Amino acid sequence: MVTFNEQLCGLVTLVKVEGVERYGQLRNDYKDLTVIQAIATGGVVPKEVQNKLVEEGWTRTGYTLCFDCMKGRSDLIAKPPVGAFLEDVARFVGGEQAQHTFGCRAAQFAVMKTVSEFVKEEGQKEYGPIVLADPLCHYTTALAAEAAGLRLLEPSDSGHPEHKVETEGYRLKIEEIMKETGKLPGLIMATHVDPYHGNLCPAEKVGEIAEEYNVPYMVNAAYTAGVLPVDMRELKADFLTVSAHKSMASLGPLGFLATRGGWTDKAFRSSRIVAEGTGRKWRNKILNIFGCSVGGVPLISAMYAFPYVAGRVEKWEEELEKTRWFIQEMTKIEGVRLLGEQPHRHHLLHFETPIFFEISQRHKRKGFFLADEMIERGFVGLQRGMTKNIKLSLYGLSWDEARKARDAFYEIASKYVKEYKLDYNVP
Amino acid sequence: MVTFNEQLCGLVTLVKVEGVERYGQLRNDYKDLTVIQAIATGGVVPKEVQNKLVEEGWTRTGYTLCFDCMKGRSDLIAKPPVGAFLEDVARFVGGEQAQHTFGCRAAQFAVMKTVSEFVKEEGQKEYGPIVLADPLCHYTTALAAEAAGLRLLEPSDSGHPEHKVETEGYRLKIEEIMKETGKLPGLIMATHVDPYHGNLCPAEKVGEIAEEYNVPYMVNAAYTAGVLPVDMRELKADFLTVSAHKSMASLGPLGFLATRGGWTDKAFRSSRIVAEGTGRKWRNKILNIFGCSVGGVPLISAMYAFPYVAGRVEKWEEELEKTRWFIQEMTKIEGVRLLGEQPHRHHLLHFETPIFFEISQRHKRKGFFLADEMIERGFVGLQRGMTKNIKLSLYGLSWDEARKARDAFYEIASKYVKEYKLDYNVP
Numbered sequence: 001m002v003t004f005n006e007q008l009c010g011l012v013t014l015v016k017v018e019g020v021e022r023y024g025q026l027r028n029d030y031k032d033l034t035v036i037q038a039i040a041t042g043g044v045v046p047k048e049v050q051n052k053l054v055e056e057g058w059t060r061t062g063y064t065l066c067f068d069c070m071k072g073r074s075d076l077i078a079k080p081p082v083g084a085f086l087e088d089v090a091r092f093v094g095g096e097q098a099q100h101t102f103g104c105r106a107a108q109f110a111v112m113k114t115v116s117e118f119v120k121e122e123g124q125k126e127y128g129p130i131v132l133a134d135p136l137c138h139y140t141t142a143l144a145a146e147a148a149g150l151r152l153l154e155p156s157d158s159g160h161p162e163h164k165v166e167t168e169g170y171r172l173k174i175e176e177i178m179k180e181t182g183k184l185p186g187l188i189m190a191t192h193v194d195p196y197h198g199n200l201c202p203a204e205k206v207g208e209i210a211e212e213y214n215v216p217y218m219v220n221a222a223y224t225a226g227v228l229p230v231d232m233r234e235l236k237a238d239f240l241t242v243s244a245h246k247s248m249a250s251l252g253p254l255g256f257l258a259t260r261g262g263w264t265d266k267a268f269r270s271s272r273i274v275a276e277g278t279g280r281k282w283r284n285k286i287l288n289i290f291g292c293s294v295g296g297v298p299l300i301s302a303m304y305a306f307p308y309v310a311g312r313v314e315k316w317e318e319e320l321e322k323t324r325w326f327i328q329e330m331t332k333i334e335g336v337r338l339l340g341e342q343p344h345r346h347h348l349l350h351f352e353t354p355i356f357f358e359i360s361q362r363h364k365r366k367g368f369f370l371a372d373e374m375i376e377r378g379f380v381g382l383q384r385g386m387t388k389n390i391k392l393s394l395y396g397l398s399w400d401e402a403r404k405a406r407d408a409f410y411e412i413a414s415k416y417v418k419e420y421k422l423d424y425n426v427p
Numbered sequence: 428m429v430t431f432n433e434q435l436c437g438l439v440t441l442v443k444v445e446g447v448e449r450y451g452q453l454r455n456d457y458k459d460l461t462v463i464q465a466i467a468t469g470g471v472v473p474k475e476v477q478n479k480l481v482e483e484g485w486t487r488t489g490y491t492l493c494f495d496c497m498k499g500r501s502d503l504i505a506k507p508p509v510g511a512f513l514e515d516v517a518r519f520v521g522g523e524q525a526q527h528t529f530g531c532r533a534a535q536f537a538v539m540k541t542v543s544e545f546v547k548e549e550g551q552k553e554y555g556p557i558v559l560a561d562p563l564c565h566y567t568t569a570l571a572a573e574a575a576g577l578r579l580l581e582p583s584d585s586g587h588p589e590h591k592v593e594t595e596g597y598r599l600k601i602e603e604i605m606k607e608t609g610k611l612p613g614l615i616m617a618t619h620v621d622p623y624h625g626n627l628c629p630a631e632k633v634g635e636i637a638e639e640y641n642v643p644y645m646v647n648a649a650y651t652a653g654v655l656p657v658d659m660r661e662l663k664a665d666f667l668t669v670s671a672h673k674s675m676a677s678l679g680p681l682g683f684l685a686t687r688g689g690w691t692d693k694a695f696r697s698s699r700i701v702a703e704g705t706g707r708k709w710r711n712k713i714l715n716i717f718g719c720s721v722g723g724v725p726l727i728s729a730m731y732a733f734p735y736v737a738g739r740v741e742k743w744e745e746e747l748e749k750t751r752w753f754i755q756e757m758t759k760i761e762g763v764r765l766l767g768e769q770p771h772r773h774h775l776l777h778f779e780t781p782i783f784f785e786i787s788q789r790h791k792r793k794g795f796f797l798a799d800e801m802i803e804r805g806f807v808g809l810q811r812g813m814t815k816n817i818k819l820s821l822y823g824l825s826w827d828e829a830r831k832a833r834d835a836f837y838e839i840a841s842k843y844v845k846e847y848k849l850d851y852n853v854p
Binding site: 017019020021022023024026027028030031032035037039040043044045050051052053054056057058059060061062063064066067068070080081085088091092102103105106109113133135137139140142143144145146147151152153154155156173244245246250251252253254271272273274275276277278280282285287288290291293294295296297298300301303304306307308310380381384385 | 444446447448449450451453454455457458459462464466467470471472477478479480481483484485486487488489490491493494495497507508512515518519529530532533536540560562564566567569570571572573574578579580581582583600671672673677678679680681698699700701702703704705707709712714715717718720721722723724725727728730731733734735737807808811812
């Protein structure tokens with residue numbers, strides 16, 4: 001039989017890297033399963049979009065959208081309409097300008113670099129190299145700050161089990177920072193919905209504080225922009241960072257940075273370096289996004305998915321209803337408890353599940369049994385090995401799929417309660 | 428008729444962004460054309476790979492390869508075998524470790540950040556915040572230096588029309604830098620093949636100089652690794668930066684950074700930031716690549732294409748033969764001259780084409796006529812508007828396609844020589 005690789009080019013026998021053929025045989029065991037991974041459901045790409053990518057030949061090269069690039073920058077491309085799309089993305093989130101980035105992490109990095117430069121501006125004595133972030137911020141926020149040479153400080157949250165971000169904590173911390181350093185932080189940031197518990201942060205209130213102290217303000221909307229209505233004017237945000245592969249039904253890596261006001265020019269400033277020799281300069285390239293973020297097939301997928309995404313945010317309440325129903329259903333299993341705020345206002349769910357932990361102690365597959373059993377029942381995305389706590393999302397699932405997911409958890413729980421004679425009530 | 432978007436989810440009527448439906452209708456006018464864009468031919472993805480991406484469901488989400496992620500870092504994923512793949516990529520280019528990055532630009536940025544940190548190490552007085560780069564380096568090298576706070580200095584090249592990088596220029600410049608600053612540069616870099624003329628740099632020789640002065644050394648192999656055999660041990664490189672969407676038949680954005688020796692740990696060091704509040708740390712995340720570079724469908728495409736890529740580099744001489752034949756054929760058009768070194772050792776070609784410039788002066792489409800006419804004849808990738816100089820590549824084209832490309836240029840030239848009664852010989 002002729003293998004896939006031999007079909008490819010008949011070159012395999014020449015290859016010096018041993019065993020390289022196996023990469024041609026990659027199989028995706030999960031291709032027919034329903035995705036319930038907490039951070040992936042908002043990124044599920046509609047089947048029609050996937051098909052278009054290949055049918056229309058956008059998957060032919062990484063430079064698929066660059067053939068009509070006139071100015072060496074993807075945001076200035078008119079065919080396909082990248083420039084118009086970025087304007088529409090900006091409008092979609094209430095911003096004035098947007099650039100696409102290598103994921104939300106790169107968008108956050110661009111903001112941190114902007115701030116890092118801002119606090120070093122000549123004659124600027126008011127702001128220090130400090131980011132004041134909410135205590136539930138994603139690790140990429142911290143790493144972006146580290147890469148830009150900024151410290152990361154946090155107010156406290158309301159503690160277990162709700163872990164709510166408290167607005168007044170920001171104020172206290174700002175006062176503390178001023179006392180300690182004599183300066184304001186260079187940036188205040190809030191994670192619109194956090195990756196731990198799916199709490200919706202009081203981002204407008206934080207924005208008011210940022211405005212009051214006149215500190216630039218970034219909202220990380222990685223888990224919100226694209227699934228629920230977000231307007232950075234309402235949030236009073238100067239910067240909004242977005243993840244297309246988390247929440248805009250797009251392939252990755254892709255994100256967006258949207259900006260407002262005077263921060264736009266700073267964030268998207270041109271390169272200033274001069275090559276000392278040839279004297280070359282690149283004034284057409286945007287420094288903080290590496291000149292041009294290429295885009296490629298992830299960006300095309302985001303464009304195809306945009307009508308769908310722009311439409312679905314208006315149906316957010318229906319998603320919330322399904323999510324809240326599921327929380328009710330899950331907590332009927334004895335001992336199961338939702339972490340994060342109640343009533344819950346996001347699709348990302350984090351449960352304490354002592355029953356599954358107890359089962360894992362007796363199961364020969366240990367903690368792995370749960371993800372395994374869910375996969376057997378058609379659902380992929382539980383963190384393998386985790387049973388004490390589980391995170392998942394039913395965003396975008398039909399009601400029928402949602403009921404099946406609930407039934408799967410009930411079934412698994414019942415099965416082992418019976419098998420191990422455990423003392424738990426399961427509906 | 429039900430449109431594509433209506434099929435998608437019937438949500439279009441709810442959308443607040445005006446005209447958003449049009450993104451669902453995107454068409455790729457170039458999907459059936461042969462790609463001759465100078466920097467894109469090495470990135471053309473085999474049709475079989477494109478099909479596999481959708482057939483196997485890898486295009487379903489941006490987190491397509493993350494379902495079995497155990498440690499929060501893509502390079503540690505065993506299924507699909509990302510970890511093994513990165514080891515094989517490292518082996519493929521003679522490196523010890525490799526990480527995937529958001530394109531070659533992000534790989535270069537990781538190196539520049541490493542150097543920027545290195546020159547600031549406590550007690551380190553020997554090296555300064557300067558990169559000594561070849562005068563044909565890509566703009567992304569300069570921007571990576573700028574983003575990392577490094578100066579960029581260049582030796583001179585051999586001048587027009589060959590623009591060869593001269594090894595001894597590096598030595599002179601190092602001496603100059605030492606005289607001026609009292610320190611060695613923090614990094615020496617060479618662009619293995621440059622983006623302007625497709626010259627193959629004497630990277631081994633530069634490596635010897637770097638070794639002699641004991642300066643870390645980076646080779647940017649964006650245009651070579653994946654199309655011709657590259658061994659960073661022979662080049663004496665500490666860092667090798669690779670572009671998967673330029674030269675590894677992959678979707679983008681995707682690149683690799685391969686490292687050797689003591690620089691591996693520095694380049695791929697863990698995050699050290701501590702969130703001052705919660706006390707959170709992220710010691711499992713690699714700072715210089717933003718924690719984890721996600722990967723997504725570009726990385727899967729690179730894995731599928733790898734057997735093909737690892738095989739094709741062994742057939743590089745056949746590609747060179749075709750390229751050199753094409754140079755001969757093109758220069759039979761009167762006045763056409765190849766820029767860059769002779770004999771040419773890379774598929775990236777840059778011609779002076781005064782005949783096409785003269786035609787553009789009379790043509791109603793001005794400089795746009797040439798790309799237009801090539802598109803009519805089945806070839807996409809000439810920079811629109813350019814006629815005085817053109818850049819292209821026939822890498823990966825069959826001999827038949829190469830002959831057709833030549834014929835297309837001959838036809839266009841002949842047609843207008845006749846039409847405008849120009850004084851040029853055309854075969």
